[in-house]
Amino acid sequence: MLAREIIDPSDNIYYAASIQQGSASMTRSNIRKWSTSNKSDDVGIACLNDKVAVNPMQYASDWINNQLRQINQGKPILTKSSFRKHDHDEEPATKVQPLINYNKFDNVSLVWGKPRQPSMGPQEWATFLDSEGRVMNPQALRKRIFYGGLENSLRKESISREQAKRFSKFRERKDLIDKDVVRTDKSISFYDGNDNPNVNVLRDILMTYSFYNFDLGYCQGMSDLLSPILYVMRDESESFWCFVALMERLGPNFQLDQNGMNTQLFALSKLVELLDGLLHNYFKQKDCLNYLFCFRWILIQFKREFEFEKTLRLWEVLWTQHLTEHLHLYVCVAILKRYRSKIIGEKMDFDTLLEFINELGGHIDLETTLRDAEALCLCAGEYGAARIPPGTPPSLPIQNLLLFSQEDDDVM
Numbered sequence: 001m002l003a004r005e006i007i008d009p010s011d012n013i014y015y016a017a018s019i020q021q022g023s024a025s026m027t028r029s030n031i032r033k034w035s036t037s038n039k040s041d042d043v044g045i046a047c048l049n050d051k052v053a054v055n056p057m058q059y060a061s062d063w064i065n066n067q068l069r070q071i072n073q074g075k076p077i078l079t080k081s082s083f084r085k086h087d088h089d090e091e092p093a094t095k096v097q098p099l100i101n102y103n104k105f106d107n108v109s110l111v112w113g114k115p116r117q118p119s120m121g122p123q124e125w126a127t128f129l130d131s132e133g134r135v136m137n138p139q140a141l142r143k144r145i146f147y148g149g150l151e152n153s154l155r156k157e158s159i160s161r162e163q164a165k166r167f168s169k170f171r172e173r174k175d176l177i178d179k180d181v182v183r184t185d186k187s188i189s190f191y192d193g194n195d196n197p198n199v200n201v202l203r204d205i206l207m208t209y210s211f212y213n214f215d216l217g218y219c220q221g222m223s224d225l226l227s228p229i230l231y232v233m234r235d236e237s238e239s240f241w242c243f244v245a246l247m248e249r250l251g252p253n254f255q256l257d258q259n260g261m262n263t264q265l266f267a268l269s270k271l272v273e274l275l276d277g278l279l280h281n282y283f284k285q286k287d288c289l290n291y292l293f294c295f296r297w298i299l300i301q302f303k304r305e306f307e308f309e310k311t312l313r314l315w316e317v318l319w320t321q322h323l324t325e326h327l328h329l330y331v332c333v334a335i336l337k338r339y340r341s342k343i344i345g346e347k348m349d350f351d352t353l354l355e356f357i358n359e360l361g362g363h364i365d366l367e368t369t370l371r372d373a374e375a376l377c378l379c380a381g382e383y384g385a386a387r388i389p390p391g392t393p394p395s396l397p398i399q400n401l402l403l404f405s406q407e408d409d410d411v412m
Contacts (some may be wrong), residue, residue: 095233110339125154133162173210173218177203184223185199188308190231202230202322205240212244220252222247225302228312253299260393264298268329270387275333275376279340286349288395293354294332301328310366317370325395326388330380336373 127140135141163329164170183204185191190198205226209220225246252260268291273280283289296304301318303311316325336343339360348356377384 012257016022034097037284053176059094073332114147117144119149119151120144121151124155125150129231137412169217174207174255176220177210177218177223179208180223181206185227185231185308191227194241196231201236201239202226204229205236205243209238209243209247211248213251214249216247221300225250229301230307231308232312249396250301252393261295261298263389263392264329265294265321266295266325267388267392268294268298268332271329271333271338271376271380271384274387276337276340276381276388279344282344286353288350288353293350293357294336296358297335298328299331302331305361306366307326307362314370316367324385326392327373327377328394330373331369333376334369335360338369338372 077179105179119373124144128135128137128144159167159170164174175412181199184199184202191202202223206218206222209222210216211361226239228247229242230236233239233242252263254260269280269283269289272283272291280289301311314331318331321327324330339356342354342358345353380387
């Protein structure tokens with residue numbers, strides 16, 4: 001079987017010789033002629049095999065017939081090859097994969113890739129979708145993108161309008177997020193005004209997260225937690241991943257079963273019982289031991305109780321975890337103790353207490369509250385820590401703590 005085309009991309013010497021002869025290809029006889037006529041004491045053919053087929057790419061469908069030569073350069077033997085394409089109906093020779101390489105050398109460059117294509121535009125994109133906007137052949141689409149990529153206008157494509165009409169969970173989350181983001185932190189210029197691009201970024205991050213963590217999705221209050229992060233980071237990608245990390249700890253606050261919130265409210269009741277028995281007994285008389293009037297404080301980490309800049313200061317303090325992971329609970333106790341006389345003196349029941357707590361927003365002194373919370377935490381000591389169940393948010397879930405502990409041991 002005669003060779004029709006010989007290509008030797010791994011051997012620049014042969015390619016240079018072919019250029020000198022006025023052609024980028026050489027016949028097998030030319031290669032043999034060159035090899036035998038250019039032998040020296042240091043360079044020679046140690047082994048020659050005409051019946052070898054090589055697959056130079058992992059997923060290539062065609063094997064390539066080649067000539068395998070081991071060249072003696074006076075040093076360790078190098079294996080080089082020259083190749084030609086063969087037809088499907090031809091019988092391939094002995095097959096080897098990958099190329100043998102006894103020595104490391106940097107000049108080898110073997111490329112059999114197809115020509116690159118123009119970026120895919122909207123018209124071609126539509127050919128990959130059915131009448132309802134679903135991708136019909138994902139593998140073919142990925143292959144097309146591999147060879148040419150997408151035009152910029154297509155890179156944001158996700159869910160079409162037709163798909164959204166049949167995706168009730170998507171519509172519910174989008175509607176809820178759209179309503180929340182336009183009301184979030186309008187008091188600061190960063191989010192103020194109509195068609196504010198920062199509000200659009202806030203919306204996009206929350207939509208992305210609702211599908212990143214599909215089981216949790218989106219709940220009211222998440223925009224309050226994301227807003228300061230985006231304000232500080234000023235970058236969509238970095239803000240998203242910071243928010244993901246924060247939700248690892250605060251995500252249980254938004255679980256449907258409210259187990260995360262109930263655990264924290266239970267711990268709060270135990271701390272009030274330890275640190276202010278008089279107030280605890282009053283709440284017991286008024287059937288207020290569920291402490292649901294503190295729900296908003298805990299849910300979004302006092303986000304609506306302080307001015308925006310003071311919220312940033314408070315979160316910095318809480319996230320240091322300097323004295324405890326649960327300093328926010330001692331902040332709750334500190335605020336309740338400060339207003340104990342008013343609460344008891346006015347004989348507040350649950351409804352009046354809830355109204356009073358909600359009206360405290362913007363009227364709490366942060367620095368005084370932090371000093372009181374620190375003092376209460378130090379006073380409670382190990383007795384306070386014992387009243388907070390393991391895994392109570394914002395602690396990581398117990399299974400995560402065990403995993404991280406194991407990773408730390410592996411590092412050590």
